[in-house]
Protein backbone atom coordinates (compact mmCIF):
# COMPACT_ATOMS: atom_id res chain seq x y z
CA UNK A 1 0.00 0.00 0.00
CA UNK A 2 1.38 3.43 -0.89
CA UNK A 3 0.97 5.08 2.51
CA UNK A 4 -0.20 8.65 2.36
CA UNK A 5 -2.48 8.19 5.36
CA UNK A 6 -3.85 5.19 7.28
CA UNK A 7 -7.23 5.09 5.47
CA UNK A 8 -7.61 2.37 2.84
CA UNK A 9 -7.66 3.85 -0.64
CA UNK A 10 -10.76 3.70 -2.84
CA UNK A 11 -8.96 1.03 -4.83
CA UNK A 12 -8.24 -1.01 -1.69
CA UNK A 13 -11.88 -0.81 -0.64
CA UNK A 14 -12.85 -1.94 -4.13
CA UNK A 15 -11.44 -5.43 -3.80
CA UNK A 16 -12.28 -6.96 -7.16
CA UNK A 17 -9.91 -6.16 -9.98
CA UNK A 18 -11.47 -5.75 -13.42
CA UNK A 19 -8.69 -5.37 -15.98
CA UNK A 20 -9.75 -4.07 -19.39
CA UNK A 21 -7.61 -4.61 -22.50
CA UNK A 22 -7.39 -2.17 -25.42
CA UNK A 23 -9.40 -4.60 -27.55
CA UNK A 24 -12.12 -4.90 -24.96
CA UNK A 25 -12.22 -1.16 -24.40
CA UNK A 26 -12.51 -0.47 -28.12
CA UNK A 27 -15.33 -3.01 -28.41
CA UNK A 28 -17.15 -1.50 -25.43
CA UNK A 29 -16.80 2.02 -26.90
CA UNK A 30 -18.23 0.83 -30.20
CA UNK A 31 -21.13 -0.84 -28.36
CA UNK A 32 -21.73 2.45 -26.52
CA UNK A 33 -21.77 4.30 -29.85
CA UNK A 34 -24.41 1.95 -31.28
CA UNK A 35 -26.69 3.08 -28.45
CA UNK A 36 -25.75 6.75 -28.75
CA UNK A 37 -26.45 6.67 -32.47
CA UNK A 38 -30.10 6.02 -31.60
CA UNK A 39 -30.23 9.01 -29.23
CA UNK A 40 -28.40 11.76 -31.18
CA UNK A 41 -27.73 13.71 -33.29
CA UNK A 42 -25.14 15.57 -31.23
CA UNK A 43 -23.43 18.85 -32.03
CA UNK A 44 -20.20 18.11 -30.19
CA UNK A 45 -18.50 15.70 -27.84
CA UNK A 46 -17.16 16.83 -24.48
CA UNK A 47 -14.58 14.58 -22.88
CA UNK A 48 -14.13 14.62 -19.11
CA UNK A 49 -10.38 14.47 -18.75
CA UNK A 50 -8.40 12.54 -18.59
CA UNK A 51 -10.17 9.17 -18.69
CA UNK A 52 -12.90 10.42 -21.01
CA UNK A 53 -10.44 11.40 -23.75
CA UNK A 54 -9.97 7.87 -25.07
CA UNK A 55 -13.65 6.88 -25.32
CA UNK A 56 -14.51 10.38 -26.62
CA UNK A 57 -12.08 9.96 -29.54
CA UNK A 58 -13.56 6.57 -30.44
CA UNK A 59 -17.18 7.70 -30.08
CA UNK A 60 -16.54 10.91 -32.07
CA UNK A 61 -14.95 8.89 -34.86
CA UNK A 62 -17.90 6.52 -35.02
CA UNK A 63 -20.51 9.30 -34.91
CA UNK A 64 -18.66 11.44 -37.46
CA UNK A 65 -18.26 14.32 -35.01
CA UNK A 66 -15.27 16.63 -35.29
CA UNK A 67 -16.00 19.20 -32.61
CA UNK A 68 -14.49 17.86 -29.41
CA UNK A 69 -14.06 19.87 -26.24
CA UNK A 70 -12.98 19.04 -22.70
CA UNK A 71 -14.02 19.62 -19.14
CA UNK A 72 -10.81 19.15 -17.20
CA UNK A 73 -11.36 17.86 -13.67
CA UNK A 74 -9.16 16.28 -11.04
CA UNK A 75 -10.49 14.25 -8.14
CA UNK A 76 -8.47 11.07 -7.68
CA UNK A 77 -4.76 11.19 -6.97
CA UNK A 78 -4.23 7.72 -8.46
CA UNK A 79 -6.68 5.94 -6.13
CA UNK A 80 -7.35 8.46 -3.34
CA UNK A 81 -10.44 10.57 -3.91
CA UNK A 82 -9.89 14.18 -2.98
CA UNK A 83 -11.80 17.41 -3.56
CA UNK A 84 -13.09 17.81 -7.06
CA UNK A 85 -11.50 20.66 -8.98
CA UNK A 86 -12.64 21.98 -12.34
CA UNK A 87 -9.39 23.03 -13.98
CA UNK A 88 -11.04 24.08 -17.26
CA UNK A 89 -14.62 24.37 -18.52
CA UNK A 90 -15.89 24.15 -22.10
CA UNK A 91 -15.14 26.92 -24.59
CA UNK A 92 -17.56 29.75 -25.32
CA UNK A 93 -18.01 28.36 -28.83
CA UNK A 94 -19.07 24.92 -27.53
CA UNK A 95 -21.30 26.50 -24.88
CA UNK A 96 -23.11 28.41 -27.68
CA UNK A 97 -23.63 25.17 -29.62
CA UNK A 98 -25.41 23.77 -26.57
CA UNK A 99 -27.52 26.91 -26.03
CA UNK A 100 -25.85 27.51 -22.66
CA UNK A 101 -27.38 24.40 -21.02
CA UNK A 102 -25.65 21.69 -23.05
CA UNK A 103 -28.63 20.69 -25.21
CA UNK A 104 -27.41 18.54 -28.10
CA UNK A 105 -23.99 18.03 -26.53
CA UNK A 106 -22.60 14.62 -25.62
CA UNK A 107 -20.49 14.30 -22.48
CA UNK A 108 -18.25 11.22 -22.40
CA UNK A 109 -16.30 9.68 -19.54
CA UNK A 110 -14.72 6.27 -19.05
CA UNK A 111 -16.73 5.46 -15.91
CA UNK A 112 -18.89 6.68 -13.07
CA UNK A 113 -18.02 5.42 -9.60
CA UNK A 114 -19.42 7.51 -6.72
CA UNK A 115 -20.95 9.90 -9.26
CA UNK A 116 -19.10 12.91 -7.84
CA UNK A 117 -17.47 13.86 -11.13
CA UNK A 118 -20.60 13.19 -13.17
CA UNK A 119 -22.78 15.23 -10.81
CA UNK A 120 -20.51 18.24 -11.12
CA UNK A 121 -20.41 18.12 -14.91
CA UNK A 122 -24.18 17.63 -15.08
CA UNK A 123 -24.56 20.80 -13.03
CA UNK A 124 -22.47 22.67 -15.59
CA UNK A 125 -24.44 21.25 -18.55
CA UNK A 126 -27.85 20.06 -17.29
CA UNK A 127 -29.35 19.34 -20.73
CA UNK A 128 -26.38 17.45 -22.17
CA UNK A 129 -26.47 13.69 -22.72
CA UNK A 130 -24.04 11.95 -20.37
CA UNK A 131 -22.48 8.66 -21.53
CA UNK A 132 -19.92 6.43 -19.87
CA UNK A 133 -18.48 3.08 -20.85
CA UNK A 134 -18.67 1.58 -17.34
CA UNK A 135 -20.91 2.37 -14.40
CA UNK A 136 -20.91 1.42 -10.73
CA UNK A 137 -24.27 1.42 -8.88
CA UNK A 138 -23.75 4.66 -6.92
CA UNK A 139 -23.04 6.70 -10.04
CA UNK A 140 -25.32 4.90 -12.48
CA UNK A 141 -28.43 7.10 -11.92
CA UNK A 142 -26.46 10.09 -13.21
CA UNK A 143 -25.67 8.48 -16.56
CA UNK A 144 -28.01 8.55 -19.55
CA UNK A 145 -26.24 5.79 -21.50
CA UNK A 146 -23.61 3.24 -20.43
CA UNK A 147 -22.56 -0.21 -21.54
CA UNK A 148 -21.32 -2.34 -18.66
CA UNK A 149 -22.25 -2.18 -15.00
CA UNK A 150 -19.73 -3.47 -12.47
CA UNK A 151 -20.22 -3.84 -8.73
CA UNK A 152 -19.32 -1.00 -6.39
CA UNK A 153 -16.46 -3.06 -4.93
CA UNK A 154 -14.81 -3.46 -8.34
CA UNK A 155 -11.74 -1.49 -9.39
CA UNK A 156 -11.44 -1.07 -13.15
CA UNK A 157 -7.90 -1.14 -14.55
CA UNK A 158 -7.74 0.70 -17.86
CA UNK A 159 -5.24 -0.28 -20.55
CA UNK A 160 -3.52 3.13 -20.40
CA UNK A 161 -2.81 2.62 -16.68
CA UNK A 162 -1.47 -0.92 -16.92
CA UNK A 163 1.20 -3.07 -18.58
CA UNK A 164 1.57 -6.78 -19.23
CA UNK A 165 3.25 -8.55 -16.33
CA UNK A 166 3.92 -12.08 -15.12
CA UNK A 167 1.12 -13.70 -13.08
CA UNK A 168 1.75 -16.67 -10.77
CA UNK A 169 -0.30 -19.79 -11.64
CA UNK A 170 -3.76 -19.93 -10.04
CA UNK A 171 -2.73 -23.13 -8.18
CA UNK A 172 0.04 -21.12 -6.48
CA UNK A 173 -2.37 -18.56 -5.12
CA UNK A 174 -2.94 -16.10 -7.96
CA UNK A 175 -6.11 -14.07 -7.61
Ligand SMILES: O=P(O)(O)OC[C@H]1O[C@H](OP(=O)(O)OP(=O)(O)O)[C@H](O)[C@@H]1O
Nearest residue numbers: 049050051075076112113114115116117
Ligand atom coordinates in the same frame (compact mmCIF):
# COMPACT_ATOMS: atom_id res chain seq x y z
O1 LIG B 1 -17.76 8.87 -10.10
P1 LIG B 1 -16.49 9.32 -9.43
O2 LIG B 1 -16.31 8.72 -8.06
O3 LIG B 1 -16.32 10.79 -9.43
O4 LIG B 1 -15.28 8.69 -10.26
C1 LIG B 1 -15.23 8.67 -11.65
C2 LIG B 1 -14.09 9.50 -12.18
O5 LIG B 1 -12.84 9.00 -11.64
C3 LIG B 1 -11.91 8.83 -12.69
O6 LIG B 1 -11.26 10.04 -13.01
P2 LIG B 1 -10.03 10.62 -12.14
O7 LIG B 1 -10.54 11.70 -11.25
O8 LIG B 1 -9.32 9.47 -11.51
O9 LIG B 1 -9.09 11.31 -13.17
P3 LIG B 1 -8.52 10.83 -14.59
O10 LIG B 1 -9.70 10.72 -15.49
O11 LIG B 1 -7.59 11.92 -14.94
O12 LIG B 1 -7.85 9.49 -14.39
C4 LIG B 1 -12.78 8.45 -13.87
O13 LIG B 1 -12.12 8.75 -15.10
C5 LIG B 1 -14.00 9.33 -13.69
O14 LIG B 1 -13.83 10.60 -14.30
Ligand SMILES: Nc1nc2[nH]cnc2c(=O)[nH]1
Nearest residue numbers: 076113154155156157158
Ligand atom coordinates in the same frame (compact mmCIF):
# COMPACT_ATOMS: atom_id res chain seq x y z
N1 LIG C 1 -9.02 3.38 -13.00
C1 LIG C 1 -10.07 3.62 -12.22
N2 LIG C 1 -10.30 4.88 -11.79
C2 LIG C 1 -11.38 5.07 -11.02
N3 LIG C 1 -11.83 6.21 -10.45
C3 LIG C 1 -12.93 5.89 -9.74
N4 LIG C 1 -13.20 4.58 -9.82
C4 LIG C 1 -12.25 4.04 -10.63
C5 LIG C 1 -11.99 2.71 -11.09
O1 LIG C 1 -12.70 1.73 -10.81
N5 LIG C 1 -10.88 2.58 -11.88
Ligand SMILES: [Mg+2]
Nearest residue numbers: 049050051052
Ligand atom coordinates in the same frame (compact mmCIF):
# COMPACT_ATOMS: atom_id res chain seq x y z
MG1 LIG D 1 -11.75 10.87 -15.00
